[in-house]
Amino acid sequence: MRRHSNASHLRMGPADPCDGDGCLRNLFCTFVCVTLSMILGLQMYAYLWGPTQISLEGDISDVGHVVLQLSHGLTEVNRKHERLQSEMERLSSVLPSVAAAADRAKDALEPAVRRTSALDAGDYDRQHADYALETAGARILDTGNTVEHVIHESVVSWALHTLVSVMCNECLGARAIIRPESLPGECWAFKGSRGEATIRLLGPVRVTGFTLEHIPKHIAPTREISSAPRLVQLEGLEIKRDPYPHDFGTFEYNRDGKPIQYFEVRNPTAKGFSMVRLRVHSNWGHSVYTCVYRVRVHGELAMRSAGDNPDMQVENE
Template structure:
């Protein structure tokens, strides 16, 4: 019984396959009789005109399978200049293939229905015409959408570039204006300089010349109220023995008289080697009358250049300054204690601090040398200056 049933099933399957094969042969004959169709050598139905639909008939299973080789001819009919994006074309092609597959299923169902030969011809022609028109409409819609999007992007880029150009033009204009302003200012300064009067130039020259003369005369550029030529004078040298100077006098060739060192050299501008007030030992005092009644602000002590003398040990080191209320020095106020450094410059100034000022002004001053730099024979002081503000 099982062998009989198996034999019946095989017989029925062969009968069905034969029926499907006969139906496919009828489709080929119908396609061959159409004016715009011809049979391909590989079993495909081909159209002579561009833009046709191509289908493949599988004689084994009787299915109707769309083929995209025929659909590719549709793009030759539509202007390709409007399609500049390959991705847009591929997307449209995929969509059309999907729609064609759906239509092909319906088409195959109608085609295999038990209708007459003429009805099947009309079905094929109607289907191909609809597919052709539908694909053209979709291609045109996608092309217009892509072109519109691209134009929008290009328009945005143009607006952006125009905005940048406007900013650049504005910056260039401001730069040009700034350049003109600088140029005008330079011209104005040049004109003001050229318009300076000859008298003003002469005044500047006189001031410079006076400053140079003052510096050359006294080196510090500050008024020296102890200077002999300005009115200062030596009052006395209490408890101080002048050292014999280099100058001597022969009396009739028998007696050689040496002049003592003169304290006036302290308040004279010459500071050449040997032109100093020298006194015996390392301690000495000198009282000086000032040219005016002043508020003493500083004093200056000067020695000659070390390179011009053989022995520098006679230079003063520690000293004090007193303000005197009278010429005899009965009452005096200490103005400060100072140290002269021979390793520094030869001319050294020392300010008077306010804590040492017990009185507003003085007309007399006393210089007291306490130590020198090692000489036991004598101490040599070249120049002593007194600075301040004139009160009377």
């Protein structure tokens, strides 16, 4: 019985490490650990010294190139900024002299502007000779079939005006076009859009041009000048009812232009005429009447004989 107990005790002691199942398990664990270690080592090597490092170095090189380009760009921007700043400083130093020159030019031009404005007003007659001026001896000879537009205040005034019109071919209101006044209402108003006036000049004149005047819109009571003449014609006459007048041309008065408008004759001639006829063919739309404020005839007197006295001739015209 004792021997049997000892044998049993010996069989129940600690297992041998080289036993079949334990030995295989240890070998497998060792293999797995070694394999994992090798794989981990290879991954570390590839990450630190393999192609990934080469790609990383390429990326770092590209980033460095971009940074270098940006640095060059910033340097160029700074250079342009400095150049622009120097140009601004130069312009700032030049501007005072430019402003002074502009002021001098303005001061020099203002007298010319004043002279031009003056020519549009009363001083025009002081700058250009007018051979159709009544105060110098010109006269209205005839107005043809033109009917004067008059607003009669009573039957008596209408009867008197009708009687005078029948007895005298000279339209009394037409004298306004050869007088120096040109205030609103001081004009020759005739019915409709067609009319004519024959003017005896100071003497035989070689006509080079004429001016037609009307009031501007801003001083017209109605703020519009549709009664202004539009198409006008100037003719030179040898006698009062010359069947073959010389046509100087047909011209258009611009209602949006200056009040005094000069027209150079289109068919000039060296011949002098003592009479001219102004024909108005249309106006700017007024259906009742047309107004002509002033007509001036420009040119030069034709040559006279040596025995003629110019003062006496002008006085006898």
